[in-house]
């Protein structure tokens with residue numbers, strides 16, 4: 001086989017080194033040499049050079065920082081060579097390992113969420129935090145005990161991919177009781193890792209490159225990134241204060257043959273507006289002229305005030321036929337940290353959502369699903385939650401009476417919008433920062449819920465807080 005004579009020098013102990021040394025000295029295989037053999041020679045040469053480089057590093061002849069640059073140069077010199085992992089193991093190198101290419105962001109404009117920023121600032125300034133949307137009180141201890149019971153009983157392995165059947169059955173029954181529509185627990189109900197995952201899996205399943213999704217602004221912050229990651233385009237309709245109702249003419253004006261999804265949220269975060277029957281009538285008319293699917297985020301379904309009714313799309317069979325209804329246990333049971341939610345839709349739609357869910361989450365926390373199955377069976381209607389939060393809303397409103405803030409209508413959710421224009425003309429982010437730094441109360445501006453910054457005049461305050469928290473915050477707000 002060899003096309004040349006080989007004299008083994010004592011310092012070359014390995015076949016690869018011998019071959020590499022020959023090549024280094026200009027001894028090349030004849031053209032008749034099979035390409036695989038040539039490739040092997042070149043690989044050997046590369047490895048030989050790499051080994052020499054590493055030896056020089058170990059001997060301290062080249063700096064650690066420079067080592068990686070030289071490896072990158074070598075990789076460029078031998079682009080086709082594949083390297084065994086052991087050749088990349090550099091025991092002494094602990095310096096920076098820069099990437100040779102650049103990472104192209106899929107969400108280049110996404111930064112740290114406003115909720116994180118405001119909470120950090122609230123902590124730094126010792127401010128009372130009415131910015132983040134979760135309770136500062138605990139959930140029902142009985143619910144914790146129920147989860148603990150299942151943990152101790154050994155329910156600690158994967159749940160079925162679509163969710164525990166007992167929970168899906170309980171949810172199906174709940175929707176029959178509340179909204180009169182039966183989703184088949186086996187084929188039409190999917191348990192997800194929070195509503196966030198349900199929204200992500202749904203939008204990923206339905207939206208293809210170039211599809212349009214109608215989004216109402218201000219909008220919950222996870223909607224647009226999920227659309228963009230699928231190559232879809234959000235088409236924005238603005239909800240305008242003071243009542244933040246949907247302008248259905250606006251919807252008609254952005255509707256196009258490319259509209260794949262109309263994305264609704266009621267009760268609405270951050271405005272507290274809820275859909276009315278008139279809205280549903282408008283939506284029904286619009287759906288007659290399009291093939292769009294409705295995705296509806298109903299995580300605050302049990303938090304609707306003043307005798308209003310939650311207009312779940314599950315109530316309307318014609319719409320439910322082409323809707324994905326999404327909700328969550330987090331808001332309903334004061335357990336936002338457990339991150340369990342669900343999606344319901346006709347089987348054809350749920351199958352597609354499930355195909356994505358299978359690879360995003362696969363299965364959701366088993367003992368928590370068992371516990372929710374029990375509590376949903378026991379009280380599907382969650383009767384006391386609306387009055388619980390209505391009392392908190394009214395307490396907060398009475399406590400800030402006499403302040404210069406003007407409350408806007410709040411029909412649902414646990415968020416109260418306050419108009420601050422009698423106090424300041426600053427944009428909302430600037431005013432929210434001022435409120436933390438100078439007055440020790442954290443709230444959320446609406447700008448981050450919009451695709452274009454510059455909203456002004458209104459901040460969102462979360463009243464899912466202990467009465468004492470609301471009292472202390474209100475004292476500060478009254479003093480402004």
Ligand SMILES: Cc1ncc(COP(=O)(O)O)c(C=O)c1O
Nearest residue numbers: 194195196220269299328330341
């Ligand atoms: C409108 C809306 N949708 C979805 C979510 C996320 O719900 P989950 O925590 O179940 O993912 C929230 C949480 O704040 C929300 O306000």
